Amino acid sequence: MMQYMTDIHLSSSQKVTADDAKALLVEAIAENLDIEHACPISRSTYRIADLGCSVGPNTYTAMETIIEAVVQKYQSKGHLELPDFQVFFNxxxxxxxxxxxxxxxREKQHLAAGVPGxxxxxxxxxxxxxxxxxxYALQWLSMAPPxxxxxxxxxxxxxxxxHLNAPDEVGQAYSAQYAKDMESFLSARAQELAPGGLMAILIPSSKDGNLPAQTSPGPYIQPLESSLLDMGNEGLICKDKINSFNLPIYSPSLEELQTVISDNGCFDIVRLEAQSREYGFLSTTEECRAGLGSILGSYFGSENTDVLFERYSKKIAGRSRNVPDDNSCTVGLFILLRRINH
Structure with missing residues (x-):
């Protein structure tokens, strides 16, 4: 199964949304971290994992935010001695x-380790x-629906x-793949988290009431798709190769997310809310390439990918970067889960 990184060059709108979640993260830890009963597992070490960390700097900021919030919780309970903090970057x-x-x-407050996979x-x-x-990693599926x-x-x-503007059957196939992948994700984390442990997830979600075919990772998909189809029509890329390619990206609805968590049965939903911002900004060529260049290059070849993004750049030239009024926008969800004590 494949997992694609959320690159250092997150789209500007996603970065803003992640920054907005910092206050939610601090508040959630202050209200829900149970030091007396749920942690630390070892009296000397508090262990944190960032799944889909990419290469920074967003992961550094997030880990420091979590650690500082945990320290404040310890101090608020009168603990003078703090645990060591160990962060696993995956x-x-x-x-x-x-x-x-x-x-x-250099002045990090934690011990660091890399965990590839x-x-x-x-x-x-x-x-x-x-x-x-x-x-903003769990919108990447393990694969596009075969x-x-x-x-x-x-x-x-x-x-x-x-799945943007695709038939319902395509949207349903993406939804089914998402449910399968998310169940695998939750089942793995249920084994790895100690009882009472917390898991915070930021994920793009479709607007309430939207069908899968009405939502997309962003309006950059349309000019990218158009550029790719133009290259097929001109004989630069085999049309069958284009027709067999689909991005393994899916933004679930709030209902889908709640359903898969409930069906898994290992976590309580402590907090689940949509952030105030919508994001659907038209990505710059650099942002789009940072996020999708790797998967496109591995499938179509680096030379074709260079041409593809040259054409993409021309198609988006002069377009507004504002959030559009149509349904192609997504919203950011903040979810805090607690591992149930069994």
Whole structure:
């Protein structure tokens, strides 16, 4: 299974949304961290994992925010002695961990370790973590639904590279793949988090009432898709290759997210709320390439990808970067889960 990193060059709107979540994160820890009963697992170590960390700097800021909030909680309870903090930075095996560790803040408050691998599988020993964090990584599926790339399937997504404006069958295939992946994610974390441990997730979500086919990772999909189809029509890329390609990205609805968490049965939803901002800004070429260049390059080749983003740049030239009025925007969800004591 594949897991794609959330690159250092997050779109500006996603970065703003992540920054807005910091206050929610601090407040959630202050209100829900149970020091007396749930942590630390070892009296000397508090363990945190950032799943889908990429290469920074957003992960550094998030980890410091979590640690500072935990320290404040300890101090508020009159604890003079603090545990050591250990942070595990996780992303797929091709992530640039060298860059990640070279740029770690010198004055960091934690011990650091890298854990390569897909977060849709087990990564840590049982009950070894106190806190799990993941920001804008779980919109990446382990794979695009196989049937939508099958030319003989009724769910074939011919002429599109996402579920935006696709038939209902395509949206349903994405939704089913999301539910399967999220169950794998929750089941793995349920084994790794100690009873009472917390997990904070930031994830893009579709607006209430929208069908899967009405939402998208952002309006950059349309000019990217158009550029790719133009290259197919001009014979630069085989049309069948384009028709078999689909981005493994999905933004679930609030109802979908609640359902999969409930069905898993290992976590209480302590807090779940939409952030005030919508994001759907038209990405710059650099932002789009940072987020999608790797998967496009591995499928279509680096030379074709260079041409693709040149065309993308021309298509978005002069367009407004404001959030559009249509349904292509998503909202950021902040979810805090607590591992149930069984």
């Amino acid at each position: 992303d797929h095996v091709s992530n640039d961990f060298n860059t990640l560790f070279v740029n770690l803040p 897909s977060f849709y599988t087990r990564l840590f020993p049982k009950a070894s973590l106190n806190f799990v964090y993941s920001a 049937e939508i790339g099958d030319m003989n399937s009724p769910s074939c997504n011919k002429g599109r590279i996402s």
